[in-house]
Amino acid sequence: MQGDHAEAQKSESAEDPLPSMLWGLDPVHGVFAKLYIKDILELKNSCTVPGVFFYKTHPITKVDILGTVVQKREREKFVSFGVDDGTGVISCLCWKKQRTSENIKPASSSFGLNLLEQLNKITQLEQRNSQLDLGDIVHVRGWLKDYREQREINSTSVSKIADPVFTAQIARMLELPYLYRNFYDKTFEIPTDSPEPNQQGMKTLSLQRKIKQFLNQTRVKNFYQQELEAIDSLVCIAQQDQVSTYLQEHSAQTLQKTPCVSRQIHEVFQEAVCALQEEGIIFQKVAGPSKLYLVTDEAKELHNVTLRIIQDDSTRPKHVDKGCPFLHIVSCVRHSYSAGVSEAAVQRVLDRLECNSEIISTMDRHYTAA
Known part of the structure; x- marks a missing residue:
């Protein structure tokens, strides 16, 4: 069975979509890619370099996920936990940091700062944040790898998020379609000499x-x-x-x-x-x-309609805290003004309104009246 799986995986990755010498030209290769867990589990392995995976034509080595802890297993040197973002579940590995504070001599700075005491506080904070329970919302960054034919994340950063009203999850739900549409789903093309x-x-x-x-x-x-x-x-x-x-x-x-x-x-x-x-x-x-x-800059009616939408909707209970989401504004503009207005045109109007101090961007692509 393992031989068949290896042959199938090798045939799937018979040739990388992009030569390895050109991977550095793709900006996606150098960042923690924010992907749906379902897509992370389906990434194809590189046939030339272990630990490199491909989403379409983009080489991926490290990822950034946000989800709910649904599994947990603790060992002496590491903690393994499963994270679910609604599209799939992936295993994450967090190695326990071994600190030998007793080997560190107490020292204080000229400002009266006890370095050992501060180090102990940082250690306690890290330990407290690493105590994950089922149902916790976690933000995980790490390197991808396959271990015993299972895809997992070797985490470099794990943060437990206090999110009683799902603010972080909603923000991620709004951010991911934008990233897919503008970066991940676009084919990376190498400039030709023609x-x-x-x-x-x-x-x-x-x-x-x-x-x-x-x-x-x-x-x-x-x-x-x-x-x-x-x-x-x-x-x-x-x-x-x-x-x-x-x-x-x-x-x-x-x-x-x-x-x-x-x-x-x-x-x-x-x-x-x-x-x-x-x-x-x-x-x-x-x-x-x-x-x-x-x-767009001369369409005063479009500017007025957009401003009026933000002024009216930002006072509603569901938008009063964070402001109106960008896609909500686009939908309202198309309904009230014209169905032909593009997202890029609406974004240009919002930038102009914010430059004129008529609106304020409260967070990633959320706006409220000034």
Whole structure:
């Protein structure tokens, strides 16, 4: 049975998603990854380096979990306990620290601080926090490993949390989807040396910056994409490569009328506009063929609606302590203002309101009226 399991595990990890020499380029590799326990248990082993696991294309070595103690086993040198976060249960190992305070000579500083006494206090505090019982909420950080074909966490930090109203658990429930959506579920891509994608990306980035500069200077409230394509200073950026490519075969007048060039210029503008939408600089209030874009900073009605939602809802009992959660604000804005408003646009509005001291961020992505 063990041989079959090893063969199956080896076939699953026949090739790592990312070469080991490139692991350091992935920012996820260097942090304590906050993952659901179910996903931690299903991480694939690296076929080249023991102790390294993969979530999709991201190499994982250490994790950060929050959950309830549902199992406990104590030995002379360590404590083993199971943690449940609602998606699965994983075993955590906490080694007992052996302190020989009797070998430390009493010493005091010039300020009258007894170092041995302070050390004993720290030891007692650590021992008290390490006394885990079933039902305790714990925050665990540690290194992943497989021991006897079982996934477990060799903990470097274990903190017992007094959380009678589940504040920490609710905050973790709000944080994890954001991390998965913006980091873990995104494929890590190594930049290539191919000049064509880089030139295309740099051209789109240059056009994106130029459009932002144009919107900031003119204080335009809304626009259509075809209106941007009629501005010479923007078109010059979008058609730089096309000019160099076709100049030998076309005159300047013919170049402007070439359908292929016009289509490529339109595509560059479209990529730049989409990037501005993802950044929250612009948004569409009404989705449709007209494609009218509104500038987020100039959308006063959106700012007023968002501020009014926070002022009203932050006084309600369930939000009075922590403030309104970000996703709740987004949902209310879409219901009251427009279903087409992106999360990035709402975040930009919240940042502007906080900069103007009209709202206050009370904790991670929670807001209340100032």
